Amino acid sequence: MKNRLVGKIWLGALAILLAFAPARSGRAHEAKCPHCEADVAQDTPEQDNEVALKYGKKRIEYRCVMCAIADAEKSYKGDLKILAPSEKKGKPVEISRIEGKWSAPESTVFIGHKIKHRYCERGYRAFTTMAAFTVHVEKNKAQLKGAKPITLAEIVQIAKSDVVEDKKEK
Amino acid sequence: MHSLTRFWVTLLMALGWAFSSLAQAQTEPLPKREGIPGREEAPGLNTLPPLPEDLPGWFNNKGKNHIFYKRGPYNFDIYNIKRLAYDLNAVAVGHSMAYEDMVTGKAAGLDTETFERINWVLNHPPKFMPDEANVSPTFGRKYGVLELVFDWTHILHAQTVDVLASTKLSEAEKDREIQALWKFYFESVPYAISPLPMNMAFLDGQPYSMAFRNKYPKVNGLFWGYHWLQGAMYDMLLSKTLPQQRMIYDVLGDRYHAIELYRTNRPFMPMFAETSPRFSEKYPYIANAFDNLHMLHDMVNDILASDWIPEPEKEKQILRAIWIASATAHQGERPGDVKEEGGLHDHRHMVGMPGMGMMKYATEDVMWMDNMGWMPTGDCHHCTMPLPEGEEAWKAPTVSAQGWTMRVRCPLCARDMAAETKGAVIFHIPTEDPLKPVVIISDEQGNLTTDNPGVLFLEEAASHRKCNRWSSAFSSRKAFEEYVATNPEFKDAKPLSFEEWAAVEVSGKKPDTYVKPEGPEGNPYDKAQDDETQAQKEEE
Amino acid sequence: MRIRLLANAWLPLVLFLSAHSSLRAVDHNNVDAGRPLSFDDAEAIAFRERAAEIGTGGIYPKGGPAGLAFSTEFLYGFALNSHLSVDLDAAAGGRAGTPEKDFQVGKLGLGLFHNFNREYGNAPAFSIRGDVALPTEKGAKGVEIRLRGIASKALIQYDRLHLNLDGIVTTAPETGERRFRPGVVLGYSKPIGYPRSFIRTGVAEVSLQTPEQKGTGPVMSLGVGLRQQVTVRSLFDIGIRSDVLALDKAPHEDIQIIAGFSTSF
Numbered sequence: 022m023k024n025r026l027v028g029k030i031w032l033g034a035l036a037i038l039l040a041f042a043p044a045r046s047g048r049a050h051e052a053k054c055p056h057c058e059a060d061v062a063q064d065t066p067e068q069d070n071e072v073a074l075k076y077g078k079k080r081i082e083y084r085c086v087m088c089a090i091a092d093a094e095k096s097y098k099g100d101l102k103i104l105a106p107s108e109k110k111g112k113p114v115e116i117s118r119i120e121g122k123w124s125a126p127e128s129t130v131f132i133g134h135k136i137k138h139r140y141c142e143r144g145y146r147a148f149t150t151m152a153a154f155t156v157h158v159e160k161n162k163a164q165l166k167g168a169k170p171i172t173l174a175e176i177v178q179i180a181k182s183d184v185v186e187d188k189k190e191k
Numbered sequence: 192m193h194s195l196t197r198f199w200v201t202l203l204m205a206l207g208w209a210f211s212s213l214a215q216a217q218t219e220p221l222p223k224r225e226g227i228p229g230r231e232e233a234p235g236l237n238t239l240p241p242l243p244e245d246l247p248g249w250f251n252n253k254g255k256n257h258i259f260y261k262r263g264p265y266n267f268d269i270y271n272i273k274r275l276a277y278d279l280n281a282v283a284v285g286h287s288m289a290y291e292d293m294v295t296g297k298a299a300g301l302d303t304e305t306f307e308r309i310n311w312v313l314n315h316p317p318k319f320m321p322d323e324a325n326v327s328p329t330f331g332r333k334y335g336v337l338e339l340v341f342d343w344t345h346i347l348h349a350q351t352v353d354v355l356a357s358t359k360l361s362e363a364e365k366d367r368e369i370q371a372l373w374k375f376y377f378e379s380v381p382y383a384i385s386p387l388p389m390n391m392a393f394l395d396g397q398p399y400s401m402a403f404r405n406k407y408p409k410v411n412g413l414f415w416g417y418h419w420l421q422g423a424m425y426d427m428l429l430s431k432t433l434p435q436q437r438m439i440y441d442v443l444g445d446r447y448h449a450i451e452l453y454r455t456n457r458p459f460m461p462m463f464a465e466t467s468p469r470f471s472e473k474y475p476y477i478a479n480a481f482d483n484l485h486m487l488h489d490m491v492n493d494i495l496a497s498d499w500i501p502e503p504e505k506e507k508q509i510l511r512a513i514w515i516a517s518a519t520a521h522q523g524e525r526p527g528d529v530k531e532e533g534g535l536h537d538h539r540h541m542v543g544m545p546g547m548g549m550m551k552y553a554t555e556d557v558m559w560m561d562n563m564g565w566m567p568t569g570d571c572h573h574c575t576m577p578l579p580e581g582e583e584a585w586k587a588p589t590v591s592a593q594g595w596t597m598r599v600r601c602p603l604c605a606r607d608m609a610a611e612t613k614g615a616v617i618f619h620i621p622t623e624d625p626l627k628p629v630v631i632i633s634d635e636q637g638n639l640t641t642d643n644p645g646v647l648f649l650e651e652a653a654s655h656r657k658c659n660r661w662s663s664a665f666s667s668r669k670a671f672e673e674y675v676a677t678n679p680e681f682k683d684a685k686p687l688s689f690e691e692w693a694a695v696e697v698s699g700k701k702p703d704t705y706v707k708p709e710g711p712e713g714n715p716y717d718k719a720q721d722d723e724t725q726a727q728k729e730e731e
Numbered sequence: 732m733r734i735r736l737l738a739n740a741w742l743p744l745v746l747f748l749s750a751h752s753s754l755r756a757v758d759h760n761n762v763d764a765g766r767p768l769s770f771d772d773a774e775a776i777a778f779r780e781r782a783a784e785i786g787t788g789g790i791y792p793k794g795g796p797a798g799l800a801f802s803t804e805f806l807y808g809f810a811l812n813s814h815l816s817v818d819l820d821a822a823a824g825g826r827a828g829t830p831e832k833d834f835q836v837g838k839l840g841l842g843l844f845h846n847f848n849r850e851y852g853n854a855p856a857f858s859i860r861g862d863v864a865l866p867t868e869k870g871a872k873g874v875e876i877r878l879r880g881i882a883s884k885a886l887i888q889y890d891r892l893h894l895n896l897d898g899i900v901t902t903a904p905e906t907g908e909r910r911f912r913p914g915v916v917l918g919y920s921k922p923i924g925y926p927r928s929f930i931r932t933g934v935a936e937v938s939l940q941t942p943e944q945k946g947t948g949p950v951m952s953l954g955v956g957l958r959q960q961v962t963v964r965s966l967f968d969i970g971i972r973s974d975v976l977a978l979d980k981a982p983h984e985d986i987q988i989i990a991g992f993s994t995s996f
Binding site: 254255256257267284288295312318331335 | 927964
Binding site: 053055058060071073076077078079080081082092096097099 | 562563564610611612613634635636637638639696697699
């Protein structure tokens with residue numbers, strides 16, 4: 022009788038645990054990045070990583086801001102927006118391309134440090150301030166040693182050359 | 192002897208001698224041996240499995256044995272969708288040209304000259320179906336039994352497509368006729384392809400496997416590209432009106448010509464259930480037979496492309512490949528049977544997909560899909576909730592984009608998934624009436640159009656645990672009201688018009704029920720990532 | 732007893748027509764007697780296939796007025812690699828070997844074709860066909876029986892040779908007519924337009940036939956033609972033949988133009 026009771030308690034506890042257990046790290050909708058074909062880096066509790074490109078009613082996710090800009094140059098005609106995660110959770114930097122002209126909020130700086138695509142969410146990011154850029158480089162100094170801040174125009178240029186390389190490979 | 196008689200006797204002797212000399216002199220041209228730069232060491236001949244000893248008599252058949260296709264008012268109705276009909280005509284020459292070149296010593300040019308030749312036909316499709324045997328006569332003389340097997344299954348392919356494209360048959364009649372075609376296919380000859388799900392890791396795990404795709408990636412890309420079309424067209428045609436079919440082929444055909452034919456990075460051949468999950472669910476035996484046929488094509492390609500296999504052994508291995516794929520080899524076995532796990536008699540299928548054998552490096556419920564990663568086969572690809580099965584299976588909408596077709600659980604899952612997917616998308620949204628599905632096309636910007644602007648939607652978003660209840664499509668106001676009346680929790684719900692439903696923008700939030708699928712331990716796809724992660728850690 | 736193909740005694744093959752589809756494709760490359768030349772290849776129509784054919788031709792006999800010939804045939808694949816055929820021909824105007832000029836319905840022909848093997852390795856495909864022409868023609872007696880042996884063999888790759896050996900027996904020959912007549916046709920076929928077009932086959936032949944009249948020598952003919960697919964189920968064919976050599980005053984025709992249509996269903 023006692024054993025049964027203990028068993029029931031265990032089962033109940035297990036059920037509660039399962040019910041409240043978080044789903045595995047939310048790498049939801051496992052589509053690969055349309056540009057680099059690596060997994061789309063997911064948001065973490067500390068930092069947003071998902072880059073979204075909004076084109077009409079489409080909302081396509083990319084692995085990093087450079088991939089999104091590159092694919093915008095390669096695959097999309099017309100106006101679009103890119104929501105690039107910043108150093109602030111839930112507050113992405115909104116980059117727009119309107120009539121072919123790229124724009125972003127004035128204080129935005131980017132990191133465009135050549136790095137393996139697997140880690141490109143660290144090497145290619147947007148920041149709302151220069152100070153945030155410095156903090157990020159310091160935090161990832163092993164990979165980002167010597168990284169310099171770049172402008173939107175510069176990261177667009179890097180993305181364009183990546184498209185050229187991509188076409189050459191194909 | 193009378194002079195005329197003497198004349199005839201002399202003439203006939205001369206002709207007899209000339210004809211027999213021709214037969215002796217015309218030996219098969221030997222294929223040239225080609226070195227493969229950088230190729231890994233070839234497996235030894237002792238790795239080749241032996242040919243079964245008790246092969247049925249038809250393996251030694253020397254007759255032509257043509258059987259006329261089943262008569263019916265639907266034959267050639269694929270021409271209702273002319274563009275698709277022409278594309279399918281072009282497909283007929285692909286393998287034939289490659290086979291002929293491989294057995295006539297022209298294999299070296301397969302990825303160049305042969306590719307160009309096939310590609311030209313695919314882009315200038317003939318108005319009438321070419322006879323494959325005419326395109327590959329040398330191959331046919333050498334591998335006549337194989338040709339017979341291919342041709343017979345190709346007829347089933349063509350006739351099932353004709354039935355689905357017919358405007359003369361009702362849906363019920365189409366269903367009956369497809370079953371009758373299967374019976375005709377399966378019972379008329381001893382050399383039908385097995386309708387059982389087969390273990391793809393076994394079929395693609397032979398000593399010669401992957402030789403063709405590694406050596407001739409471009410031409411293999413064409414083959415897999417049109418195998419993609421041959422699969423994808425079934426869901427496009429199933430339970431659709433002719434205008435819907437044409438509307439879909441405008442999108443599908445563009446993709447076929449622009450992308451699918453030229454992909455060389457597919458990890459595996461396109462499977463029927465990946466490209467036509469509804470058809471595969473409804474007619475698993477046909478989907479399995481077509482997958483097995485396509486796998487037989489691949490195995491034959493691999494054997495012919497394996498220079499380390501001598502000619503006589505190639506002939507044996509091709510007979511063995513036919514045996515493996517044949518229904519004869521699996522008599523008495525049933526779907527789900529596992530005589531030997533991972534072997535010839537492993538007939539398990541993927542969960543929720545009776546029309547797809549166990550995939551390479553897959554577990555029963557999750558498989559690797561190109562550009563998508565690990566995907567569950569029995570669950571919604573958007574919210575991970577279980578999909579309807581069996582009699583209810585038709586209720587699952589599908590989303591076709593980027594070369595795949597995936598089943599989802601509700602119209603909202605379909606819309607969100609489409610909005611999160613690059614490029615044009617085709618939706619199949621069932622309503623309350625199985626005969627009245629709605630087709631929706633999304634353009635590159637996510638703007639939706641439909642063939643049925645009168646469709647109404649219920650969308651009372653809540654947890655995805657019940658999304659199949661709170662997100663539904665209805666063919667009429669009456670149907671909507673009946674549903675609401677029988678589901679009081681929605682009594683205050685207002686029907687959304689198509690425009691209202693299509694205007695809803697995706698939030699970017701994951702469904703609350705979503706769980707990331709994981710592949711099996713030690714699979715090669717994850718292993719590549721693990722290796723890189725490890726290297727990075729060491730670097731740091 | 733005579734087989735009068737295109738109502739012509741020295742051209743015994745032309746009306747043995749058949750067109751057939753190979754599986755789903757209407758096969759212009761499977762050549763059949765009469766469409767448009769006189770030789771057969773060694774392939775039967777498919778099991779359970781039905782085929783219907785019509786043909787017409789303009790005849791220009793040596794030293795006589797021009798005439799017209801008509802032909803119809805129905806074929807049925809009654810077993811694997813075997814088919815039956817029923818044919819009827821008619822003619823009007825001039826024709827070689829007979830002073831007849833009126834419209835005349837010819838003999839009703841019944842045929843049986845069997846293919847023993849497909850071409851494999853270096854072995855040619857072999858077939859045999861037997862035809863009986865019934866005396867349905869005005870004033871005809873007895874029957875005419877023809878046996879034809881057929882061997883088809885690839886020459887290089889797409890080119891094929893087709894050797895047809897004929898033996899014709901007339902059960903009730905008229906005075907001055909032969910009871911047995913041998914014949915031979917060597918046919919050639921090649922698809923035209925590969926690898927970009929798949930709808931037509933060119934055909935050519937050289938034939939030697941024995942005329943019915945005793946005392947006349949063999950007639951040698953040459954022919955060329957084209958078979959072209961015109962719908963998913965049908966073919967059009969056109970050909971031209973000429974008796975280039977006729978020994979010992981054998982009756983012959985300067986030229987014969989043939990056109991036909993075949994469909995399977």
